[in-house]
Amino acid sequence: MTFSLTILGSNSAIPTLTRNPSAHLLNVNGRLFLIDCAEGTQLQIRKFHVHFQRIQRIFISHLHGDHFFGLIGLLNSLHLLGRKEKLHLYGPPLLKEIINLQLEASQTTLNFPLVFYPLSFSGYEMIYEDEKVTVHSFPLLHSVPTCGFIFREKKLERKIRKDVLSEVKIPVTEMQNVKRGRDYIDEEGKVFKNEDITLDPPSPRSYAYCSDTAYTEAILPFIRQCDLLYHETTFMQNMADSAKEKQHSTTIEAATLAKKANVKKLLIGHFSARYDDLQPLLEEAQSVFPETILAEDGMTLNI
């Protein structure tokens, strides 16, 4: 099953010609989840050859412009391009009002249903679930109400061993039970123990997105041991005072959190426009957490 992440924007508030502000795209088995949507995101989607209309759910972490100013333009383009399929939007309550006011101003009635789910910011909450994946939100520590999100694959089914299948005739009606861990008993009463005829499934994967936040260990329980943690790293450590004042994080802070949460990999982004060369940020983070990588517009990671 595909579980991959494409970075549509890696910069903080001010866009540059090489780095757009925040937007991530998670591909879960062909269904696309867009996470934040800065101005210009629709062009990034076009540039990186993403199929626009496959976006099913959009998650907006907070109402600073570099995380949502591109949403209204994206909705408008989906409308003009003839979308009919329902679109699900998760965000702060005021977001709905902002969208409605702009649609009203342009006398636009979207051709597709837009279903809005207000985020509560009050704690760790499941905001979406289907047969493949769950999505939880949790509060971050920022100057306006802000959510992080964690996307988790559900536990996958056990795999029936191919060599067993050629010898034992398991009826189709029993297959599902075996995949779920039950033993198989044939017509003559012979018992095949589940552990002898199946293989462990791959571990479910997880992706945590921490958009804008000061350093906070309160989020550790939610992101622990995730496969990929995206954590904002607006500043290098020598600007820790600015980070604190603006409720953002530094390289060392993001890496410390990744280490304490025992995650597999750390992805840093939301870089201040003052940094042309990001190598020093990477090295600083890696000094604490070696498994760190830099977000880069257009990159795709298979989690």
Added chain:
Amino acid sequence: MTFSLTILGSNSAIPTLTRNPSAHLLNVNGRLFLIDCAEGTQLQIRKFHVHFQRIQRIFISHLHGDHFFGLIGLLNSLHLLGRKEKLHLYGPPLLKEIINLQLEASQTTLNFPLVFYPLSFSGYEMIYEDEKVTVHSFPLLHSVPTCGFIFREKKLERKIRKDVLSEVKIPVTEMQNVKRGRDYIDEEGKVFKNEDITLDPPSPRSYAYCSDTAYTEAILPFIRQCDLLYHETTFMQNMADSAKEKQHSTTIEAATLAKKANVKKLLIGHFSARYDDLQPLLEEAQSVFPETILAEDGMTLNI
């Protein structure tokens, strides 16, 4: 005096990788007037090396997204980049509410005064005047209230002939009067007729911007004989029905209007994203009005 136009976006509603939606920048003697501001305009400004903070006045023709979705992002970036100077904004009344709601959502108080002037759409009106230029708005014919704008240089002063200046000692205090057309009488009572000692000034220049509109001759009195007429040309003539239905214009319609208004030059833009090659649009317009040119992102025209 500089009187030049830079195209920041030449496309209609949906941005493409080579053509952004509407935004024009008029440079009047170093002061910048931004006309419409689609999503991504701030990046176009950066790409084409325009000095952000020199923008003094912004004119928004109407509230379709491809004409204003980039405004809030531009204001936000001007704020983050430390602007202190007043910014003047002209637009439909609801625009103020849209901006305020988004500033409120992000708990942002702009560092600079934003002075808002609501457009009335009721007729031909002077909305700005200084010692160099006037700006008038006039209603267009579109599906939501929409304004065109005409920017006119004021009549320039006469030029005192250099050969005269070396022979006749005109006191500095009299210079201004002579430039305004008065005769000069020296201390001995000798009369120098103004027409003998001055040259005609260059004709004042004018630029008319007609953003989104169906064909309407009602605007002829406002745009007559202007130096450069920008008129939207969303469609080719074979899509006249679509143009009519969506209250947009075709090549032939824009060119016909330019001809009837006896303008010096016609600039066409707001092209539908369906057209990759714009040459056929240009040729169709030129068949009626030869002095037609195509808008192209990044081009600068000295009017």
